[in-house]
Amino acid sequence: MEFAEIESLYTGLRVADVRDGMDWIGLFSKGSVARSIRPLIPGSATFGPALTVRGRGSQVQPETMTPEEYTEWARNYWYKKMHIEPYAEEITPGDVLVFESPDLGVGQLGSNNTLKFRTHGANGAVTSGGCRDIDEVRLQGFPVFAQYINQTMTQGRLEYDSHNIPVTVGNVLVRPGDIVVADGDGVIVVPQQHATEVATYARQELEHDKDARRKMYAELGWEPDRSVL
Numbered sequence: 410m411e412f413a414e415i416e417s418l419y420t421g422l423r424v425a426d427v428r429d430g431m432d433w434i435g436l437f438s439k440g441s442v443a444r445s446i447r448p449l450i451p452g453s454a455t456f457g458p459a460l461t462v463r464g465r466g467s468q469v470q471p472e473t474m475t476p477e478e479y480t481e482w483a484r485n486y487w488y489k490k491m492h493i494e495p496y497a498e499e500i501t502p503g504d505v506l507v508f509e510s511p512d513l514g515v516g517q518l519g520s521n522n523t524l525k526f527r528t529h530g531a532n533g534a535v536t537s538g539g540c541r542d543i544d545e546v547r548l549q550g551f552p553v554f555a556q557y558i559n560q561t562m563t564q565g566r567l568e569y570d571s572h573n574i575p576v577t578v579g580n581v582l583v584r585p586g587d588i589v590v591a592d593g594d595g596v597i598v599v600p601q602q603h604a605t606e607v608a609t610y611a612r613q614e615l616e617h618d619k620d621a622r623r624k625m626y627a628e629l630g631w632e633p634d635r636s637v638l
């Protein structure tokens with residue numbers, strides 16, 4: 410599905426609405442990513458088709474080296490052969506990167522690669538692993554939904570495995586092109602074949618809910634804000 414179509418279906422929908430839309434078509438136990446995967450930037454929200462990436466634990470045990478040798482090893486071996494990001498070149502504007510990453514306490518995402526993803530037009534990233542440089546990622550306003558914040562780099566810990574393959578993140582299968590929606594309630598994944606129907610009932614429930622809240626705003630004498638308009 411083209412991003413323009415996803416945009417017209419999903420703009421303004423909250424994760425809660427998409428959850429309802431999934432229920433409305435009978436997908437009660439599907440889609441909701443484990444609640445341990447949370448927004449790292451309070452208030453951030455995103456949606457888009459999944460560009461999937463798998464990382465794997467590494468068996469590489471770097472030998473003892475001088476710092477100069479280590480610089481050479483990191484730049485010309487690790488970041489050229491093991492921690493590679495070929496998928497960045499394949500980002501289509503609107504994509505949400507979805508990383509299946511083992512829980513190795515690694516800050517696989519950081520302010521450098523998130524900025525690279527943004528320059529290619531990505532709408533955000535979801536990972537079962539971690540993120541570092543978090544203050545800068547917040548400054549960038551790049552929506553990251555992750556299991557943890559941690560300091561360590563990937564060297565000798567976590568390698569690139571593959572991309573554009575089905576992955577399992579937060580106990581949910583995510584296939585390339587499935588629709589990812591994320592906000593303060595967490596992350597939900599809509600199988601692409603259900604994208605239109607789920608959005609239809611999600612929208613119905615959002616409008617129903619907004620009507621009820623708009624009336625209570627009026628009763629309270631509050632000015633309507635975007636949450637009720």
Ligand SMILES: O=C([O-])CC(=O)C(=O)O
Pocket residue numbers: 492516517518519520521522523541542562563
């Ligand atoms: O380099 C890494 O592996 C992660 C990182 O800190 C960044 O992208 O800024």
Ligand SMILES: [Mg+2]
Pocket residue numbers: 519520521542
């Ligand atoms: Mg960094």
